[in-house]
Amino acid sequence: MSMQRGKLVSGGRLQVPADIRKQLGLTDGDAVVMTVVDGELHVRPARAGLARARQRLRRYVPADMRLSDELIAERRKAAEHE
Template sequence: MSSQAVKIVDSGKLIILAAFRRKLGIDTGDTVVVELGEDGLHVRSLSSAVRRAQEIVRAFVPDEADLAEELIEDR
């Protein structure tokens, strides 16, 4: 993993280098998810965070289950 020293600017803003933003697939104005982990701060694109959440849910749902259909039936 590459690293780069950056400064925190006014109002606590952290500048993410353009090369890192490109690698993460984020652009100016995009929403990102920031997590505080035991080993530091983790920044990921919103789409990456959604994919990760889907993977977590999928691990607990049987393959044959259709959650959308079950929700519609419950409604």
């Protein structure tokens, strides 16, 4: 784990060093998720949480199944019966 100093700049913005942004794959405008854990600020790319959720759900869904396709099929079937 690398530790570096960042800086709080005007408007409460956090200035993250370039090499940390590079390690996280962050570019200008990317969404991040921030949490406070035991008095510490944890920052991670928003896409990391999405990837983690997908990984957790994948164990319940067969590899050849797309949940979005299943949902669309269910919606179409429901619409036919309206």
